[in-house]
Each structure stands twice: as C-alpha cells, then as structure tokens.
Amino acid sequence: MKKSDFHFELPVELIAQAPLAERSASRLLVLPPAPAPLADRGIRDLPDLLQPGDLLVFNDTRVLPARLYGRKTSGGRVEILVERVLGANEARVQLGASKPSRPGTAIQLDAGGEAEVLGREGEFYRLRFTPPPEHADESLEKLLLRAGRLPLPPYITREAEAADAERYQTVFAREVGAVAAPTAGLHFDPPLLDALRARGVEFGHVTLHVGAGTFQPMRVDSVHEHRMHSEWLNVGAELVEQVRRARARGGRVIAVGTTVVRALESAMRDGELLPYAGETTIFIFPGYRLRSIDALLTNFHLPESTLLMLVSAFAGRERVLEAYRHAVAQKYRFFSYGDAMLLFPPA
Structure with missing residues (x-):
C-alpha cells in the first residue's frame, strides 16, 4: 500500500482560509454504508441524523499560542x-x-x-x-x-488574526497542551449543543494534545514504513463508563474527529475500552479494524495524509475517495476551517 493510493486532486481555492461567521453554518457530507447514496446536509442537521442515547465524544484539548520568534x-x-x-x-x-x-x-x-x-x-x-x-x-x-502567537496550519496562508484566538479553539477546550486544534470540534456552538441535548444525545470527552508533527508530510512512499509522531492522551474512567452505558442501551459511540479515534483505539485492550493516560504513536490505515466507534464526524483531510488513511480504514478507501471527489465537485470547503463529513462503516 502506497501513499499515492490516497491521492486526490484538490483545487487550491477550496482550502478554507478563514472560518465562517457562525461555527455551525458548515456543510456536512453524510456517508451512509454503501450502496446508500451520499447526502449533502448541514452541521445543524446533526440532531436529526443522530438518535437518542447516542454518545458524542469530543477532544477537550486547548491550543497553546505556541509560536515564538x-x-x-x-x-x-x-x-x-x-x-x-x-x-x-x-x-x-x-x-x-x-x-x-x-x-x-x-x-x-x-x-x-x-x-x-x-x-x-x-x-x-x-x-x-x-x-x-x-x-x-x-x-x-x-x-x-x-x-506566543497562534500557530495556524501551514495551508492557511495568512497570518493569525485576533479572531483566530477564539475561533481556532473549540467551545469545550479546557486542557491546555495542543499546538493544533481538533478541527471537527470547531463546528459546535452552544445552540447546536443544546439541540443535541434536547434530542437525547450525550457528550463525553477525551484529551489528546495534537502535536506539531500532525503537519509533517509522510516522507516514505510505503505506508507500512511510516512511523507516527508521539502524542499524549487521556481516556478517563468516566468516559469509559459513559461508553459502557451507551452500548448497554443500544446507543452509538460517535467520535468527533480523528484525534478522538486515535485516543479511543489507543485505550483498547483485548477488545475492551479501558482508562489510559500516556503516549500514543498509533497509525491507523486500511487493514486496521476499528473497534471503539460506530460513526465518525471529521473534516476533509490533505491528500496522502495519515488522517485520510485513518478515515479510509473506517469507511473504506474507495468509498472515501468517491466522497472526496463529490466534495470537490460540490465545492465543499477543505481542512481546518472547512466543512465536515459524517461517516459510517461498511454494512
């Protein structure tokens, strides 16, 4: 398996350079299990797309203004x-x-x-x-x-502005230590969270401090030769109990972002989610079977990136690349300040 297997053509004008006026105004591309068709929705449709008893898991890391000169x-x-x-x-x-x-x-x-x-x-x-x-x-x-200055991702070509100090943080950020935001969480604002609560959706949190290595390109062609950078995470006992209760009532565990997936999968032991705090270098790509989640909300990722490989491991490479081609054709906004996808595993 080569990194070129995860290439797609992305017009540069689709790379979002700034956030929308409202967090929850982003578009949402829904990928149900094939052969069901893709669906163009909005982030504000999430309460209709989720079910009472579902558990949304967020990453509560907070971005440091980590750039000095x-x-x-x-x-x-x-x-x-x-x-x-x-x-x-x-x-x-x-x-x-x-x-x-x-x-x-x-x-x-x-x-x-x-x-x-x-x-x-x-x-x-x-x-x-x-x-x-x-x-x-x-x-x-x-x-x-x-x-310090906020370290916006390298594909955002402007300098960080005062508004980024608030918009490049999630509304639930609390554990200081990241140098990049868990961007799927940027779409949530208080009105959307209130609507999800009213729907009967529960919230849980993990911490994974996103490191600067997340912006490093894969420098080997063979996927199997790549080694991930290390990141610190904490999956607490409270979250583990929330997951147990959700499963017991028939609810689904939905990761908000790839960082949540990496945290939960790093805390799996013999098929069971257990409390864990420490480092992870986990690398998830097709062939890896994810066991901790039932659905994934995530932004659109860079071509040939490890995050695109993780998403492909969950929903299938061909299915994901089909969705990316659709997103380009429909002019979705890409990367950190861009739109999102809601993915489900193959039936």
Whole structure:
C-alpha cells in the first residue's frame, strides 16, 4: 500500500482560509454504508441524523499560542514552534532557521529572555528557556500565554488574526497542551449543543494534545514504513463508563474527529475500552479494524495524509475517495476551517 493510493486532486481555492461567521453554518457530507447514496446536509442537521442515547465524544484539548520568534546570537532569525512543553522551562520544538542549530546555540527571544538549544531529536530540537529579569519566575507555558502567537496550519496562508484566538479553539477546550486544534470540534456552538441535548444525545470527552508533527508530510512512499509522531492522551474512567452505558442501551459511540479515534483505539485492550493516560504513536490505515466507534464526524483531510488513511480504514478507501471527489465537485470547503463529513462503516 502506497501513499499515492490516497491521492486526490484538490483545487487550491477550496482550502478554507478563514472560518465562517457562525461555527455551525458548515456543510456536512453524510456517508451512509454503501450502496446508500451520499447526502449533502448541514452541521445543524446533526440532531436529526443522530438518535437518542447516542454518545458524542469530543477532544477537550486547548491550543497553546505556541509560536515564538527570536534571533540567534550569530544574527540569524529563528521561528520556534513548540511541539511539547517538557516541565517548567524546556520544550521539544520545530525550528525555522536558515541553518541547522547546534547544541549550545543561544536564541534571544523577541518576547524577552533566551532559549538554548540542548540537542536534536529527529525532526525536533530540545530547547531550554530562561525568562527575562522582569518575568523571572515565568514558566514556559506562561511565556507562551503572554507572548506566543497562534500557530495556524501551514495551508492557511495568512497570518493569525485576533479572531483566530477564539475561533481556532473549540467551545469545550479546557486542557491546555495542543499546538493544533481538533478541527471537527470547531463546528459546535452552544445552540447546536443544546439541540443535541434536547434530542437525547450525550457528550463525553477525551484529551489528546495534537502535536506539531500532525503537519509533517509522510516522507516514505510505503505506508507500512511510516512511523507516527508521539502524542499524549487521556481516556478517563468516566468516559469509559459513559461508553459502557451507551452500548448497554443500544446507543452509538460517535467520535468527533480523528484525534478522538486515535485516543479511543489507543485505550483498547483485548477488545475492551479501558482508562489510559500516556503516549500514543498509533497509525491507523486500511487493514486496521476499528473497534471503539460506530460513526465518525471529521473534516476533509490533505491528500496522502495519515488522517485520510485513518478515515479510509473506517469507511473504506474507495468509498472515501468517491466522497472526496463529490466534495470537490460540490465545492465543499477543505481542512481546518472547512466543512465536515459524517461517516459510517461498511454494512
């Protein structure tokens, strides 16, 4: 299986560069099991598409303003994208610089203070941050909250604006630690959540802190040779009990986003969902049988991406690519600020 098996042609004008005026105004492409036809709906139709007793599972991670800028003592400009905060003052980061940075390299931060390169870990660097004297007790997380910039995805070609600070977070974001939003959750606003509650749909939450590696392209042609980046997750005992109760009453477990799928599948043990907190490098592609969910709400993903492969593992590659061709023809909006799909597994 090759990454080219998951290619599709996407006109650049369909890549959403900004959110709609209202979160729940997005379109929704429904993929029932074949041979039932695709259906063009809207996100606000979700209460009609779901059933009383269904359980929607959200990712409650919160995006850090994880981008910083500075200058090496040698003079070169540097862009720092924090991938993972490691304790109070160290982090794993991506560095955008004209030349590779050696251990011991000092970076003077535009926000004040300094970062020292400790070493390299694959595509990432490890940095130690020292706050400026006027913020002597400031942790790295507080530095980011004070002076960091929101790291919009690379396919959004404009700079982050003030409105993105709110719109690139879900309304239920609470656990700080991600550098990218769980974008399927961006479609939900309080009126839609109220309508779903009135329908009898329940809500549960997991946490998976989306890392900067999510934007890295697959660099090998063979799908079987790819190795996923590590991300931290927590599937709590309360969510596990919610899933058990939903199944017992005949309800369906519906993941809101691929990050929820990765979290739930990482917490499966011998066919049973159990509480789990820790790292995951799980890579889901066709041939993998998903056992934790009954339906998936997700945005449209990049060609040849691991997320498109995950969706294909759930609903079938040909079926998914058929849906993507339909979405392009019908001018759906793609990627983080784009429209969504509701997928069901083959009958």
